[in-house]
Amino acid sequence: METSQDAGVETTVAAGAGVPQERKIPLRTPNFNFDSLPDRWFADNLVATSIVNALHLLFPDGERFFIRSVNHYKGSVGDDAELVKAIRDFAGQEGRHGYEHERVFAKMREQGYPVDAFLKVFKGFAFDFIEKRSPHALRLATTAGVEHFTATLGRVALDTDLLTNMDPAMADLLRWHALEEIEHQDVAFDVLQRVNPSLALRGAGLAFAGLMVFPFWLGGSVYLIGTKARSIDDLRSRTGKNPYKMIPWRKLGKAVVDYLKPGFTPGEAGDDIRIAKTRAWYMKRQEAARTAKAA
Numbered sequence: 564m565e566t567s568q569d570a571g572v573e574t575t576v577a578a579g580a581g582v583p584q585e586r587k588i589p590l591r592t593p594n595f596n597f598d599s600l601p602d603r604w605f606a607d608n609l610v611a612t613s614i615v616n617a618l619h620l621l622f623p624d625g626e627r628f629f630i631r632s633v634n635h636y637k638g639s640v641g642d643d644a645e646l647v648k649a650i651r652d653f654a655g656q657e658g659r660h661g662y663e664h665e666r667v668f669a670k671m672r673e674q675g676y677p678v679d680a681f682l683k684v685f686k687g688f689a690f691d692f693i694e695k696r697s698p699h700a701l702r703l704a705t706t707a708g709v710e711h712f713t714a715t716l717g718r719v720a721l722d723t724d725l726l727t728n729m730d731p732a733m734a735d736l737l738r739w740h741a742l743e744e745i746e747h748q749d750v751a752f753d754v755l756q757r758v759n760p761s762l763a764l765r766g767a768g769l770a771f772a773g774l775m776v777f778p779f780w781l782g783g784s785v786y787l788i789g790t791k792a793r794s795i796d797d798l799r800s801r802t803g804k805n806p807y808k809m810i811p812w813r814k815l816g817k818a819v820v821d822y823l824k825p826g827f828t829p830g831e832a833g834d835d836i837r838i839a840k841t842r843a844w845y846m847k848r849q850e851a852a853r854t855a856k857a858a
């Protein structure tokens with residue numbers, strides 16, 4: 564057996580744990596509270612906060628797109644009851660992610676971030692224009708590509724110090740989201756393999772995923788910073804910490820290369836431990852919330 568420690572939560576998992584052996588995609592309803600979220604909740608820095616705020620803005624509509632893309636093929640995997648159930652559970656988790664992230668939008672509006680102007684452009688281009696003109700197979704491959712990306716980001720969030728430099732409510736949201744991205748990381752990929760296992764389609768999906776995510780992520784970040792920055796000082800970290808140095812860029816690059824290898828399967832060594840530790844953290848958090856409510 565192997566023991567690991569995370570934020571005071573001790574978790575024991577079977578030795579040799581690596582890629583999750585069993586598909587388990589539970590629906591959780593955390594109800595995060597962002598009432599006291601500060602304006603600059605990440606390292607007290609406008610740039611770092613805006614980069615993650617821009618990612619928030621992509622999630623809910625993006626996740627509804629993932630659900631549509633995968634659900635379209637539900638009937639094509641009908642002989643595999645486990646995969647049909649996984650598609651349903653995947654939709655449940657992604658739907659809840661969108662719901663929780665949209666609760667951040669309300670706070671961002673209050674803080675003066677131009678949420679609706681950005682969403683109008685993003686939705687209009689990505690979904691009303693591009694999605695409607697794309698074949699279903701490419702939509703599915705794009706979803707599988709983004710899911711690989713979100714699972715990779717999830718590992719980065721759980722393995723680095725990024726979350727410890729955030730407001731606790733936001734860190735909790737992202738820790739929970741990271742857990743569920745790792746839990747359901749193989750669903751869209753498995754449907755894609757079942758429907759069309761072509762490496763060319765997988766690669767096209769990853770390229771399309773990059774084209775849909777990065778320009779809007781970067782553009783959104785610059786737009787949010789431009790709206791809120793009042794002086795050059797706003798672009799500096801007030802805590803002296805540099806969140807950009809915590810991002811393992813090499814690992815992110817390797818994830819792209821790995822995805823394009825013919826024998827790729829979702830999952831990485833250590834995922835079982837990440838899942839077990841983060842599930843234990845979540846149970847402890849929910850228990851504390853219940854106790855606080857009852858008091």
Ligand SMILES: [Fe+2]
Pocket residue numbers: 626656657660713740744
């Ligand atoms: Fe998600």
Ligand SMILES: [Fe+2]
Pocket residue numbers: 657710713743744747
């Ligand atoms: Fe996901």
